[in-house]
Structure formats: structure tokens, C-alpha cells
Amino acid sequence: MLYGNMRRMLYLMVLLIAAVEIYADLNTKTNSTQQAIEGANTTLVCTFTPEDGIDITWSYIDESDVGLHNGKLLISRNEVLYKRYDLVDQASLLISNVRQSDAGTYKCSIYSSADYQLYSSSVTLNVLWIEKPHIELPSNTISEGEVATLVCSTSADPTATYKWLREGYAIQSNHPRYVQSSTTGVLTVYHAGYEDFTSFSCIASNSAGSKTSEEVILNVHYIPRFSIRKQGNSIRCIPYGNPAIDQVDYYINGTKQPDLEQVTIDGQFCNTVTCSAENDAGKGNRTELYCPTVKTAPEKPKDLGNQTLVGVLTSILIFLSLSVVMVIVYLALRPGPDFEQKEGRYDDLFDGPSPV
Known part of the structure; x- marks a missing residue:
């Protein structure tokens, strides 16, 4: 009797240990929170052991919908229910093209066929996003x-x-x-x-x-301003302002000119040209002074022919002068024809025989 009770107690202890081991192995693991960027892909990690005889279910917990106690099923018993979701790695949920509406809580549920138990773990997804300003x-x-x-x-x-x-x-x-x-x-x-x-x-x-x-x-309103283009004696004022400008008035030396797109000045005298225009922001003008350009007569080139002739004549005179000097020096140093006779006259001045 005592032996039978001990045997039954030992059997119950073995079952309890096995149940504890199964529960520990199937305690699913997920990150408590995770961030994802809108438009990108993200993976919610879920792991478990052992790998045999397991059904995996992912659900989205919509707290605003009280009718869905277990949330919206995304993957049911290893079967993908929507295109944007997939089961990857061991039991992780891949979400493609993350949207703002994907933010929330997800539950990974592992069903064990060994003990017919369901084990779950949750992860909160925060979606980072920004709209066009x-x-x-x-x-x-x-x-x-x-x-x-x-x-x-x-x-x-x-x-x-x-x-x-x-x-x-x-x-x-x-x-x-x-x-x-x-x-x-x-x-x-x-x-x-x-x-x-x-x-x-x-x-x-x-x-x-x-x-x-x-x-x-x-949209800043400002009075008219002008840029001026001058071509020859023709002058044209190009206005810019906000609001737009309808007409430009020209004044030459203070006298208003007929309505023209450009004016022509007298190129022989100095002239003041004034451009004037008006818009809703006010009146603007610009005045410029234009004077004829004094043209300096080009310098007459020197007569190179005369310079050349003078140079040649100068060279000839120098050559002749040097030649005369050389002739004079030559004649002065050249011995005369009676040099020997004169040389004999000096013999009498010496005692003794003359040198042979």
C-alpha cells in the first residue's frame, strides 16, 4: 500500500516536471517596444522552443474595437492572411511598407500540440513619420x-x-x-x-x-526700378516693380518725350535722361547723364624712312672719321726714306768702332 502511494507520487512529480519544462520552453520572447519608420519594412521578433508541433498566430490588438477580444488576426496557425505581412525566421512578423495606422500592440501566440496550451507575448510598435510641410x-x-x-x-x-x-x-x-x-x-x-x-x-x-x-x-510691393540699355544714341529703360508697371515716361533735359519704348539723344551734346513710372506701391525714377565721347586724333606714326637714312649717314661719317684717324696714325709711325742716313750721323758720337 505504501509502495503504491509512493509510486503514484513519483509519477505525478515526473508529470509536473515535464509540464514545467514544456511551459518554460514555450515562454515566447518579444521586444517590449520597437520603432519603425513609415514607408520602410520592419520585423517584430518572436522566438520559442521547441520547434516541432507548434502553431504560430500573430494578431493586432485594436483597443478601440471592443468586439475583437483577441485582436485582428494577421497570421493564423502559420497561415498569412494579408499581403503586407509575412512569417519570417522562427516566428517573427515582417510588416512591409509600414503605415501610421500600424502603430499599436501586437501579440505573438504559440500553440503547443504537446500540452494543448497557448503561450503569448506582446510587443508595442511605435511608427515614426513625417508629412510634407x-x-x-x-x-x-x-x-x-x-x-x-x-x-x-x-x-x-x-x-x-x-x-x-x-x-x-x-x-x-x-x-x-x-x-x-x-x-x-x-x-x-x-x-x-x-x-x-x-x-x-x-x-x-x-x-x-x-x-x-x-x-x-x-509678395512684397515695391516702387518701380529701372535698368538702362544704351546702343549708340538710343536709350531704353527696362522697368521692374511689384505690382506690374504699365508705362514708362521719358524725359530728356527735363522735357517729357512722346510715349515711346526708347528715346534718341543728340550725340553732340550732354543730355540728362530720366525714366519714370508708377504702380500701386508708388512712383520711381532714374536719371542718367550722357555726354559725347571726345575722340583723340591718333598719333601720327614717325617717318621710319627718314630715321633709317639718318642712321645710315651717321654710320658712314663715323666710318670715315675712324679711317682718317687710322691713316694719320699710320703715317706718323711709318719710318721716312732717309732713316738710314740719319741713323749714320749718330755714329760719330760714339768712341770706338761702329757696331757691325
Whole structure:
């Protein structure tokens, strides 16, 4: 009797140990939280042992839908139910082209055919994303000298930071007239002028990446300005301003000229030419003084023929002078014909026989 009780107790202990071992082996493991970038692929890792006789189920826990107690099934007993999901590695869930709506809690469930038990582990997926930013322009018209405020904003997780571009180039942080905030996305333009009547854009960035807004034009009203083209005696004023300019008036020496696209000045005298135009921002003009160019007569080239002749004659005179000098020197040093007779006269001055 005692032996039978001990045998039964030993048998129960063996079953309990086996059950504990099965439960420990099938205790699924997942990361508690995981991050993924919108548009990319991500894998939610789930592992277990042993590998035989196992059914794997993945579900998405939608806390807003109380009717789905076990969540929305994505993979049921090793069978993939939706195209964007797949079962990889041992029991991991691959999510392709991650969306913002994929954020939430996922449950990996392992069913053991050995003990007919279901073991689960959950992982929370955080999706990082950022949308294309847009720019809000001032609602009122900006005139020269006023302050303009532009706002760049976007939706993003985590919160985005901002930087501004002018004509496609980054605005420096120490710009004297442009003050920008990287956190609020506000760009303030002080003393707006005609050079600010141009394109602006902004870049929003976070750990999900960076996106650039469309370019916008800051509508700054400014009085007309002119560039002048002169060809010969014809002068043409080319206006630019905002709003647009309908007509340019010309004045020569203070006298208004007929409505023409260009004027012609008298090239023999100095003339002042004034271009004048007006738009809703005001009136602008530009005056230039044009005087005839004094042409200096070209220097007459020297007569090279006379120079050559003078040089030749000078060379001849020098040659003749040297020749005369050489002849005189030669004659002075040459012995005369009575040299021997004169030489004999000196014999009497010496005692003794004359030298042989």
C-alpha cells in the first residue's frame, strides 16, 4: 500500500516536471517596444522552443474595437492572411511598407500540440513619420520696409524641427534681416524689400527623415526700378516693380518725350535722361547723364624712312672719321726714306768702332 502511494507520487512529480519544462520552453520572447519608420519594412521578433508541433498566430490588438477580444488576426496557425505581412525566421512578423495606422500592440501566440496550451507575448510598435510641410504666407500685403512673417508647419511623430531656404539655398542663422526658429518654424523678414520678392521654402526633419515644402513667393510691393540699355544714341529703360508697371515716361533735359519704348539723344551734346513710372506701391525714377565721347586724333606714326637714312649717314661719317684717324696714325709711325742716313750721323758720337 505504501509502495503504491509512493509510486503514484513519483509519477505525478515526473508529470509536473515535464509540464514545467514544456511551459518554460514555450515562454515566447518579444521586444517590449520597437520603432519603425513609415514607408520602410520592419520585423517584430518572436522566438520559442521547441520547434516541432507548434502553431504560430500573430494578431493586432485594436483597443478601440471592443468586439475583437483577441485582436485582428494577421497570421493564423502559420497561415498569412494579408499581403503586407509575412512569417519570417522562427516566428517573427515582417510588416512591409509600414503605415501610421500600424502603430499599436501586437501579440505573438504559440500553440503547443504537446500540452494543448497557448503561450503569448506582446510587443508595442511605435511608427515614426513625417508629412510634407506647408508654408503659411502673410495674409496682408507687404510693402517695402515692413515686417513679413512666414510659418512652416507639418504633422510628425516625433516633433519636427525646421530650417528655411531662399531661392533653394539655406538661410544662414546669422542673417541680418532673416530670423528663423527651428522649433516653431517661423521665419521673420525685417525691412522687406524688392530683393525679398522671391521664392522661399522650408525643410522639416525628425528621426523619420526630412521633407521639403513647395516653394512660395513672398509678395512684397515695391516702387518701380529701372535698368538702362544704351546702343549708340538710343536709350531704353527696362522697368521692374511689384505690382506690374504699365508705362514708362521719358524725359530728356527735363522735357517729357512722346510715349515711346526708347528715346534718341543728340550725340553732340550732354543730355540728362530720366525714366519714370508708377504702380500701386508708388512712383520711381532714374536719371542718367550722357555726354559725347571726345575722340583723340591718333598719333601720327614717325617717318621710319627718314630715321633709317639718318642712321645710315651717321654710320658712314663715323666710318670715315675712324679711317682718317687710322691713316694719320699710320703715317706718323711709318719710318721716312732717309732713316738710314740719319741713323749714320749718330755714329760719330760714339768712341770706338761702329757696331757691325
